[in-house]
Amino acid sequence: MVWRFIFASILTVHAAVKSPSDSRCKNLNISLTQKIDNEGFHRELNWLLERSVNSFQCKLAIRLDVGQEMFINPDQIADLNRLGHLSVLIAGDVDVEAPAHVATEHTVYVFVPPFKEKVSLKVPFHLRYQRAQISGGFGKVVVNKPSVLAICPHSCGKIEVKAPCDLTNRVTCGWNNVSYQALFDEVELLVPVGxxxxxxxxxxxxxxxxxxxxxxxxxxxxxxxx
Known part of the structure; x- marks a missing residue:
């Protein structure tokens, strides 16, 4: 019984020592607002990321898994990167001409500028043509909920996501998928079909x-x- 008590005490102390670090990584006081502008097949994702000063030590990125029904144009993103409006990396092949039923998914990493409490990011995207159906109508396009990734100087325990460190895409880093306050609802867009x-x-x-x-x-x- 004595040994069990000692062992339980050690586990409790270990958890108490470990939890502050994990807590700092999981709760960085980050909130994200999402709004979709424009109509038709050419839309724009507007994100407003707000963070507390104590998270300035962490490097942040927004990850968006783009489904088959939409795409991010690599040429358009390259121009925005070159002009300094965004810092975006597209992982995966993107065929801008392919219809939805033969297209492939890809992932987008939007690197957040450092040392700013509020960051506004505007990412253009495009809806794909969908397969025609009897009586026509509209097809549904679900915009996936983005993830917020962080690299912090203090230990965060287990590395959850392996992703590119920066735009060069030469080296991958261990990112933590952190919690954030989502100030938006799930978005479902309608696109006309033949x-x-x-x-x-x-x-x-x-x-x-x-x-x-x-x-x-x-x-x-x-x-x-x-």
């Missing part, structure tokens, strides 16, 4: 226009003097 009932009409009109274009081109070529 109507299969219109397929015969569209095919006939397309064929007629193609034939008319060929006839006009041949008539112009036949009347042009050599």
């Amino acid at each position: 109507d299969l009932d219109d397929y015969p009409l569209v095919s006939i009109v397309t064929l007629l226009l193609g034939c008319a274009g060929c006839i006009y081109t041949l008539s112009v070529l036949s009347t042009t003097p050599l």
Whole structure:
């Protein structure tokens, strides 16, 4: 019984010593507001990240897993990085022309500028065309909830996420997936889809226009003097 009491006391002391570090990593007093602007297929994610001064020692990044129904344009992001508006890394191949049913998912890391209590980040994204269906209608696009990653100088225990350290993507770092206050609801967007009932009409009109274009081109070529 005595040995059990001593062993339990050691575990309690160990937990008391370990918990402050874990607590600092899990509760950095971070809040994130999300708003989606613009209409149609070209949208913009507006994030407002607020942090306390005691979290300035930690390096932060926002991770967003982008589903098949949407994409982040690498060329557009490259321009924003070059101009200094954002610091974003896209992990994964992005085919900007692919429809939703053949597209692949990718991940975006948005590195948060240091030493600022409030940071506004605007990330453009695009919705993909979805497979046509009978009677048309609208398809649903769910915008995944972002994660907030942190690297802090004090120990945080187990490393939860292996991710790029910076834009160079040459080295991976051990990040901690930290808790934050989400000041937004889950977002579900609607995108129009084609109507299969219109397929015969569209095919006939397309064929007629193609034939008319060929006839006009041949008539112009036949009347042009050599």
